Amino acid sequence: MSDGLYEILALAARYFFAALFLLIVLRAARITLRDGRRAKKLRRWAPETGLSGELMVVEGDERAKRGMRYPVIREGVLGSGRAADVRIRHSSVRNRHARFELTEDGLLVTALEGARLLSSEGRRARKLLARDGDSFWVGKVRLMLVLIDAAGREGEIAADDGLFDAPAEATMDSPDGLFGDSDELDEDFYE
Amino acid sequence: MRRASVENMRKALMRSNTRLLLSAVMLFQFSAMLLIAFQERPYDAQALILAAAIPAATWLVTMLFGKIWPVDRAIVILAMLLCSVGVITLSDIARAKSTPMTQAIYAAVGVGAMAFGIAFIRGLKSWKRLVAPAMVLCLLALLSPWVLGKWQYGARNWIVLVQDRLTIQPSEFMKPALILILAAGFSGRPRFLKCVPTIAFAALCCGVLLSQRDLGALLLYFLTTVLMYFAATSNWVVTIGGLGLGGAAAVIAYRAFPYVQTRVAIWKNPWIDPLESGHQIVQALIAIGSGGLFGMGLGLGRPRNIPLYHSDFIFAAIAEEFGLVFSICLLAIYVLVILRGMVVAMNARTSFHSLAAFGIVAMLGLQTMLIVGGNTKLIPLTGVTLPLVSAGGSSLVSTFLSFGILLGISSLNAEDEAKDIERMELREEVFS
Numbered sequence: 001m002s003d004g005l006y007e008i009l010a011l012a013a014r015y016f017f018a019a020l021f022l023l024i025v026l027r028a029a030r031i032t033l034r035d036g037r038r039a040k041k042l043r044r045w046a047p048e049t050g051l052s053g054e055l056m057v058v059e060g061d062e063r064a065k066r067g068m069r070y071p072v073i074r075e076g077v078l079g080s081g082r083a084a085d086v087r088i089r090h091s092s093v094r095n096r097h098a099r100f101e102l103t104e105d106g107l108l109v110t111a112l113e114g115a116r117l118l119s120s121e122g123r124r125a126r127k128l129l130a131r132d133g134d135s136f137w138v139g140k141v142r143l144m145l146v147l148i149d150a151a152g153r154e155g156e157i158a159a160d161d162g163l164f165d166a167p168a169e170a171t172m173d174s175p176d177g178l179f180g181d182s183d184e185l186d187e188d189f190y191e
Numbered sequence: 192m193r194r195a196s197v198e199n200m201r202k203a204l205m206r207s208n209t210r211l212l213l214s215a216v217m218l219f220q221f222s223a224m225l226l227i228a229f230q231e232r233p234y235d236a237q238a239l240i241l242a243a244a245i246p247a248a249t250w251l252v253t254m255l256f257g258k259i260w261p262v263d264r265a266i267v268i269l270a271m272l273l274c275s276v277g278v279i280t281l282s283d284i285a286r287a288k289s290t291p292m293t294q295a296i297y298a299a300v301g302v303g304a305m306a307f308g309i310a311f312i313r314g315l316k317s318w319k320r321l322v323a324p325a326m327v328l329c330l331l332a333l334l335s336p337w338v339l340g341k342w343q344y345g346a347r348n349w350i351v352l353v354q355d356r357l358t359i360q361p362s363e364f365m366k367p368a369l370i371l372i373l374a375a376g377f378s379g380r381p382r383f384l385k386c387v388p389t390i391a392f393a394a395l396c397c398g399v400l401l402s403q404r405d406l407g408a409l410l411l412y413f414l415t416t417v418l419m420y421f422a423a424t425s426n427w428v429v430t431i432g433g434l435g436l437g438g439a440a441a442v443i444a445y446r447a448f449p450y451v452q453t454r455v456a457i458w459k460n461p462w463i464d465p466l467e468s469g470h471q472i473v474q475a476l477i478a479i480g481s482g483g484l485f486g487m488g489l490g491l492g493r494p495r496n497i498p499l500y501h502s503d504f505i506f507a508a509i510a511e512e513f514g515l516v517f518s519i520c521l522l523a524i525y526v527l528v529i530l531r532g533m534v535v536a537m538n539a540r541t542s543f544h545s546l547a548a549f550g551i552v553a554m555l556g557l558q559t560m561l562i563v564g565g566n567t568k569l570i571p572l573t574g575v576t577l578p579l580v581s582a583g584g585s586s587l588v589s590t591f592l593s594f595g596i597l598l599g600i601s602s603l604n605a606e607d608e609a610k611d612i613e614r615m616e617l618r619e620e621v622f623s
Binding site: 015 | 208209211215218219222223229234265269272379380485486487490491513514520523527530531534538541542607611614
């Protein structure tokens, strides 16, 4: 190609490149805006998005009454302070009481700086692994964990976990029905 | 009604169609490389090969990654576009013919690193155990130029693997590692005392970089650490204290090191000595100015007059060849990548992933700001590369690796959202 022809082509192409880049930017901006709007809609339709389960108060008083439910994300801090991810407003619960983290085996709860954390049997623990249906004490509040994707125990058949059975036997007065197999929980899970 | 909402959610989960974006990017890559191929008589065979290979690689990578993992395709396409802008500009301006081909080969290695990054972050289950060994390895790698390296461009931050052929810059490769270590250390809303080991590690890294006079990387490491700490803890006091300490250290460095004083003096008025110390920045400003709105035309500019036109000053070279409109669009693409990365960070389900994604885009944004600001005399020049565009294998591969981690996190988010929908569907089946 002659130098003159190349120059004409290159001079014309610069407008083409600028227009193409403008198109790319506008298209990418539109996709980004649209994806943002869709993510917002998704959250509105499914507010539980990002939750791993919930903690239900089975024994408590003050502002943490029996039956109250607290949504649980995958990891965070449990306490009575405003900054806590799971805020249990009770005088026996510290501002930052325990840290929790969802693992493949269940929810790992770690007491922060000597806070009162007891297993369902009333044994003090610094760290405990709670599975679906297990309960534990945070201060003087007893909480039961309900996981959305419950990790099945060894030997349990996941397909028939009784999730959709009528809750006839399970009442607040018969905690055995509510807590499932919590008494049989392997001791090794507690530190 | 419920059925409709599941359908709506399904639609909401499907990301926007990226076909037009991909087509526009491929058209740009093909037409620009084709134009360069006909710059020589009868034609430049290498440029012709690249004209076919670059769009093909962009299409293949986008499709392949999108098929294997549910990654954010728009980020993949924009990353490939930025990388191709680098190869195209180098094909046009580089003195040696091998430079664009070497860059293209590094880009191919980078794509491999991106795939590794995706697989790595997806497979990483227990990161806490890896933090201590990773810290030791990082420090050793950062210290390696003292044993294996030599002084170059006023810094000792390179190690020579094969004499005159293969050199790597450990501080570039440590960027993704630093971000992951910081994310692991700052995750789970820790109190300040728990963050001290991580902050001490970052400070040690900065100290090593200062000893090697790698000021650009030092600034990046420092600012990324401060930003990530603030994002993790929202602790204003420590963050402002850290920034204050950094400012004080900068003043001390200014007083203690003559080369810092020189850089600031050049930034203040490069026209005092336009042929010696201010030569780089003066030439860059002339190049940007002569480019005008639409540029001199591909292959018609004279960016070779700028020292380091292919690495630190590639933005000035692009502004001269392609013009201001194109350059602003290029910056807008960085902004869009950062925005998408922020969305990935906000949607991540664990604080580790969230912080890692935030750290990657924060570092990308800071790096772009530092070098573009330096090129345009907005801030004093620091020797960092324009991410994915500047010539240089270490920077390119490491940035692709960071993008891989970001894409891996985006794929984990997409899988989690899909699980949410499955759950909702199951519930509807039970209750309907």
